[in-house]
Amino acid sequence: MTITSLENDKVKKFRKLQKRKYREEYNEYIIEGHHLILEAFKRGAILELIVLEGKDTPVPAPYNYYSYEVMKKISAMDNPPEVMALCKMLDIDNDIKGDKILVLDEIQDPGNLGTIIRSAVAFNIDTIVLTENTVDLYNPKVLRATQGMFFHINIITKKAMDLVLLLQNLGIPVYGTDVCGGFDVRDLEPEEKEKFALVMGNEGNGVRQSIKEQCTKNLYIEMNRNVESLNVGIAASILLYELGR
Amino acid sequence: MTITSLENDKVKKFRKLQKRKYREEYNEYIIEGHHLILEAFKRGAILELIVLEGKDTPVPAPYNYYSYEVMKKISAMDNPPEVMALCKMLDIDNDIKGDKILVLDEIQDPGNLGTIIRSAVAFNIDTIVLTENTVDLYNPKVLRATQGMFFHINIITKKAMDLVLLLQNLGIPVYGTDVCGGFDVRDLEPEEKEKFALVMGNEGNGVRQSIKEQCTKNLYIEMNRNVESLNVGIAASILLYELGR
Known part of the structure; x- marks a missing residue:
């Protein structure tokens, strides 16, 4: 049976999850497209699949079929994908793990956040810390831009205020950025790269x-x-x- | 006098310029926001300013005032800026200049193209070559992502087909990319970096x-x-x- 009504309870909930407020209330979020679904499946994050009528399910999980019009209203994209999934946020202990840390403070653009997460995995960062004013990790545009790498790294949230002190107490040197008069990153000694926390700030400031x-x-x-x-x-x-x- | 009608001839033309076809027909395009306008003004590219009623003109140029509703229809952004400008495409001879070249072949995302142009200026590229299937340089999202750097570099268009041969005939080594089994960029000798053309391909492929x-x-x-x-x-x-x- 294909779900075709916007008044359907599932559909109403999926549409609510477009807003950060409801994602945080339910501890659930939506991902879109095969690639992300495969990565989410490996991590055991999928609750159910949202499948366009007539299309196949990419992984074994509970599913329902939905009409194109309904898919369009659930999706954050102009053209909805053939499959989406309802996922649960994984339990994490919110601890800093490892000694290669990236702190993202007040990053606003979802594409930027997603791309940075992808690069952080590529360059072997252990933990990404998002501060309180950074764009929501579970924003569909962020998740898409991570290309699924979001499932491969420890991402936690902390208040910016005490973070530098906390890191320094852990014996981790903290590096900011300064476009005028900073220290040329090429001149860092090898021992200065053994452990570090790099802080990146807002797009404009x-x-x-x-x-x-x-x-x-x-x-x-x-x-x-x-x-x-x-x-x-x-x-x-x-x-x-x-x-x- | 404030222009308030979507039937106004100027407004009709500005809205046509949202499409690549018309940009190429008129050799004109629209830029949005103070920062781009200052850079365009330095290059003498501005034909006229499109100013929100009650706001100041940022540079000396012909201008008209427009209502918020009309600005919204001209702008490519969700919230129109206070000022936009009609610009002319500058006459360029479409020649490869210098010996540090970046070739962009089939880049599709406007934000990616704009960001790459900004980085190319930062790292002293002389000429950027766009091939025939790359997203339009004058797309408003591309221009915005360049942060005005678009006005500081020689950008030309060529057919991809004969480009590698052309570059090699100029004595410029051509570097592609290969995520599996490529040559580690860190192992290039200094003399291999004196002149080069770097080719970047499509997002997916x-x-x-x-x-x-x-x-x-x-x-x-x-x-x-x-x-x-x-x-x-x-x-x-x-x-x-x-x-x-």
């Missing part, structure tokens, strides 16, 4: 002053003087690439 | 096989094996960063 002042070093990527700054996703990725050398 | 086969080397960024690939904007930027060392 960079790392906030109160954090910069507490950092062990503020890093800089050498570039043409005509360019004020790089996209935050690019800057984060180049710094992680260098820190991983 | 990478550099096409027919181009790869003609390349001097296909480059690779060392990363965690769980990650299939990086976002194309990230990969391009890291390679340009390394090539600029």
